[in-house]
Amino acid sequence: MRVLVTGAAGYLGHAVVAALAERGHDPVAFVRDAAKAPRQAAATAVGDVEDPASLREAVRDVEGVCHLAARARVRESLADPLPYWRTNVNGTLNLLGALTDRDAPASLVLASTAAVYGTPTVQPISEDAPIAPTNPYGATKAAADLAAANVAATGRLGAISLRAFNIAGAVDGHPDRDFTRLIPKVLAVQAGLAEELGVNGDGSAVRDFVHVADMAHAFVLAIEACTPGEWRAYNVGSGRETSINDVLAAAEQITGRPVRIKRNPPANEPRVLLADSRRIREELGWQAPxxxxxxILSDGWKSLTSAYAAPE
Known part of the structure; x- marks a missing residue:
């Protein structure tokens, strides 16, 4: 299958392109800068999701799209929400418009997020949990999911939304350089790229981490499973309970040095966020090996230290 990957130059985009190629598909990297396209891409299309004309051209000869291009920082979305609505919602609407202009129905897999659920009290979180985002990022992703579901219901495409929890690790030497996220920040501190890690409260908050390679494999399974006229949501998480303190201890063991931390007052955030991923495991056969x-930490550490190693 020839599959367009929007956001292909990003952290997850590299992993998805590699996973599609390994499976025998022909991934087409949709990027703003051709020089940043992943090497495994079968072809490159230059454009922007906020430019409808470039999207119409890019989808002309593909059978499916993995839609990853988005803004994805929760705190940034609270401070400046309008760019999130422009990119995450308008960008998705532009893509849906381009796909529905075609004669044949396409397959569409959206990179969604557990943030659409907000802070549910019932854990682990299933796909039946109410949609109740607490920040603009989650709200824009929920809107994109709903738009895809509405268009799929017309029969003009088949769509799946993959609601990721916390993606980490590395594939093919591409670390996550977003140091606003917990594991990349911990590794950055250990590599001397950041001074310290701020820890809210006692570090007992529990999160669900999934390796980027496992997340990428979910995209491959999903693009193969889309059915015209249907939309489906799947949670993607390991289901493992991992506290902030667990991450610190594992990072210290892997890097061989203590993590320099700064203790902050407890934040107004959920104590536990865990994925119920039974649906994707049972329906698509997905696993998180x-x-x-x-x-996750070892792969991230190796990629980060290699990427930032000084030339000899």
């Missing part, structure tokens, strides 16, 4: 915390 790489999502052990030690492998």
């Amino acid at each position: 790489n999502s052990d915390l030690s492998q």
Whole structure:
């Protein structure tokens, strides 16, 4: 299958392109800068999701789209929400418009997020949990999901939304350089790229981490499973309970040095956020073989230190 990957130059985009190619598909990298397209891409299309004309051209000869292009920082979305609505919602609407202009129905997999659920009290979180985002990022992703579901219901495409929890680790030497996220920030501190890690409260908050390779494999399974006229949402998480303190301890063991931390007052955030991923496991056969915390950290550490190593 020829599959367009929007946001292909990003952290997850590199992993998805690699996973599609390994499966025998022909991934087409949709990027703003052709020089940043992943090497595994079968072809490159230059454009922007906020430019409808470039999207119409890019989808002309593909059978499916993995839609990853988005703004994805929660705190940034609270401070400046309008760019999130422009990119995450308008960008998705532009893509849906381009796909529905075609004669044949396409397959569409959207990179969604657990943030659409807000802070549910029932854990782990299933796809039946109410949609109640608490920040603009989650709200824009929920809107994109709903738009895709509405268009799919017309029969003009088949769509799946993959609601990721916390993606980490590395594939093919591409670390996550977003140091606003917990694991990349911990590794950055250990590599000397950041001074310290701020920890809210006692570090006992629990999160669900999934390896980027396992997340990428979910996209491959989903693009193969789309059915015209249907939309489906799947949670993607390991289901493993991992506290902030667990991450610190594992990072210290892997890097061989203590993590320099700054203790902050407890924040107004959920104590536990865990994925119920039974639906994707049972319906698509997805598994998370790489999502052990030690492998996530080891892969991320190796890629980060290699990427930032000084030339000889």
